[in-house]
Amino acid sequence: MDGISLLTITVLAVFVGFEVVSKVSSTLHTPLMSGANAIHGIILVGAIIVAGQATHPWVLAVALLAVVLATANLVGGFVVTDRMLEMFRGRKPDKPAKPTPDETQPDTKENTEATR
Amino acid sequence: MTLLDPNVTALLYLAAAVFFILALKGLNSPRTARRGNLIGAFGALVAVVTVFFSTRLDNVPLILGAIVVGSGVAAPVARRVKMTQMPQLVALFNGVGGGAAALVALLELPHAEDAWVRVAVVFTLLVGAVSFAGSAVTFAKLQELMTTRPVVFPGLPVLMGAVLLAAVGAAAAVVLGGSLVLALLLLLLGLVAGVLLVLPVGGADVPIVISLLNAFTGLAVAASGLVLGNVLLVVAGTLVGASGTILTRAMAAAMGRSVAGILFGAFRGGSTAGSTAVSDRPVRSSSPEDVAVLLGYAQRVIIVPGYGLAVAQGQHTAAELAQALESRGTRVDFAIHPVAGRMPGHMNVLLAEANVPYESLKEMGEINSEFRTADVALVVGANDVVNPAAKTTAGSPIYGMPILEVADARQVVFLKRSMRPGFAGIENDLMFEPQTTLLFGDAKESLMKVLGAVKAL
Structure with missing residues (x-):
């Protein structure tokens, strides 16, 4: 892709990045930081490309190290964020969250577990 | 292996990017946050699978092995x-x-x-x-x-x-x-x-x-x-x-x-270097039983949890105390300063883990006007975030920081380890006010004593 297109995309992404977090409540600052942290683990894609094109053993070794580190960032980041967020739920059984279509199955199960 | 058409690859990457944007957007609200995070993880999965099918790669078994190692280390740690x-x-x-x-x-x-x-x-x-x-x-x-x-x-x-x-x-x-x-x-x-x-x-x-x-x-x-x-x-x-x-x-x-x-x-030299100076001005300290009476017969209690609570691992005891008070008919809320705990929003996570319902966690802007109607503000292991010096003392290192207005409550109870100032290293004048009572000790132990005394009321 040519430089100007990449620059265009970058500038637009900056504004999207500013916009999506501009009004987040401080309650969710930590999960948001952790979620954003997981997203940059996508450097894994870059590490895979470099490792897949490595010909010299040293290059391959360093690239595989990068794959391990990036995977840790990506997988660990999403898992720890999920753990934080699964704790945001109501306690009282008589006051369940309104059953919306987007309520996923595991959520409901954990709610019942938490109230036993 | 035939590779994906570059246009298909570009579309899949675009989809992953959209998933990431939706993930960040979802993390804006407690209702959608968890789903948002899962959408992000799905986007990452799409991107990683795409790269394997769109780029000519050697060493694929080794790469897969490295991914397994990375996940195998990170996921259990993140779980536990x-x-x-x-x-x-x-x-x-x-x-x-x-x-x-x-x-x-x-x-x-x-x-x-x-x-x-x-x-x-x-x-x-x-x-x-x-x-x-x-x-x-x-x-x-x-x-x-x-x-x-x-x-x-x-x-x-x-x-x-x-x-x-x-x-x-x-x-x-x-x-x-x-x-x-x-x-x-x-x-x-x-x-x-x-x-x-x-x-x-x-x-x-x-x-x-x-x-x-x-x-x-x-x-x-x-x-x-x-x-x-x-x-x-x-x-x-x-x-x-x-x-x-x-x-x-x-x-x-x-x-x-x-x-x-x-x-x-x-x-x-203007940082949170902090001082360890201990003040010798007179304060009113009290026993767990006295605090229990104050709390037990209050209509409305607002608990202000801070860093000390997190360090003492006392969040579960705080939640139990809130429950015990509520069963006595007292309305209990938690007032969460944006930087309570070790990270912004960290206290919310800790209290949520202790099964405090999300609705009783009140943000600063929401709760500040309600301290006026509270009988007791119970400050557990917090100091700087309730220090009126942030409003009144222009030279203070925390001047300008928004604080929780606990001074407006009829009674203020501090659970503190010692008279040592907080991170900012400045004294909190609120502790010397007549409506303030102090209970010294480890946050968790103090809470357990108070909880026991409340149950015995």
């Missing part, structure tokens, strides 16, 4: 970590991401033929290395492997300046000549700069630095995308860089500080 230790884990994951970006850039240097691509290479190298080393020091501070106090020594600013100058020189040389040796030197200088950047930051400010380094890693990933010509890395990295910057500023604003002040404050 105690919620109070979560900030340092986030720092660690952030650091390894930065390190991975730096390594990718280093390996791509020999293939970077244009000077502008080499500019992106040196940027990724330097910023990735700073993020890696900085996060490592942050981890050590939060894990208390080293002192949490600011580490400053004479000549630190000079050393930092020299390292940065050398880094700029090495970066320029790499851009012009593409030398791998100088690139390695640049990587080293970045590591040193990362350490020097975080050393002078005091314990309470460390979370803001994690957020800043998170934004740094995002930028490094975006630059590595430019190196590899991969649009997804550019978009995802830029998203994190931009949102991380905003988040860092929001966190700093909640503490009434500037990001520059946090990073360079210790150089000027």
Whole structure:
């Protein structure tokens, strides 16, 4: 892709990045930081490309190290964020969250577990 | 193996980028946050599968093995970590991401033929290395492997300046000549700069630095995308860089500080260095039983949890106390200062873990006007976030920081370990006011004693 297109995309992404977090409540600052942290683990894609094109053993070794580190960032980041967020739920059984279509199955199960 | 059509690949990457945007958007609200995170994870999965089917790759078994190793280490740790230790884990994951970006850039240097691509290479190298080393020091501070106090020594600013100058020189040389040796030197200088950047930051400010380094890693990933010509890395990295910057500023604003002040404050002596001076002004201290009576016969209690509660692991006891009071007909809310705990929003997570319903966690703006109607404000292990000096004393280090207006409550009870000032190292005049009662001791133990006494009422 040519430089100007990449620059265009970058500038637009900056504004999207500013916009999506501009009004987040401080309650969710930590999960948001952790979620954003997981997203940059996508450097894994870059590490895979470099490792897949490595010909010299040293290059391959360093690239595989990068794959391990990036995977840790990506997988660990999403898992720890999920753990934080699964704790945001109501306690009282008589006051369940309104059953919306987007309520996923595991959520409901954990709610019942938490109230036993 | 036939590879995916480049247009299909581009569309799949676009889909992954949209998933990431939706993930960040979803994380804005407690209702959608968990789903948002899962959408992000799905986007990452799409992107990783796509790269295997769209690029001619050798060493695939080794790469898959490395992925298994990475997941095998990270996932169990992330599953098992105690919620109070979560900030340092986030720092660690952030650091390894930065390190991975730096390594990718280093390996791509020999293939970077244009000077502008080499500019992106040196940027990724330097910023990735700073993020890696900085996060490592942050981890050590939060894990208390080293002192949490600011580490400053004479000549630190000079050393930092020299390292940065050398880094700029090495970066320029790499851009012009593409030398791998100088690139390695640049990587080293970045590591040193990362350490020097975080050393002078005091314990309470460390979370803001994690957020800043998170934004740094995002930028490094975006630059590595430019190196590899991969649009997804550019978009995802830029998203994190931009949102991380905003988040860092929001966190700093909640503490009434500037990001520059946090990073360079210790150089000027205006940081959270903190004093250990113990005041000898008279205070009214009390017994757990007295506090239990105060709480047990109150109509409305607002609990202000702070860092001390998190350190003492007392969040479950605090939740139990709230439950016991509610069963007596007292209305109990938790007032959460934006920076309570070890990270902004950390206290919410800790209390949510202790099964405090989300609805009783009140944000500062929402609860501040309600302290007037509260019979008792119970401050557990918090100090600076309720210090009226932030409003009244212009010279105070915390002046300008928004605080919880506990002074408006009819009675104020502090559970404190000692008379030692908080991180900001300033005395809290509220403790000497007539409506204030103090109960000394470890936050968790005090809470358990009060809880026992409430149950015995």
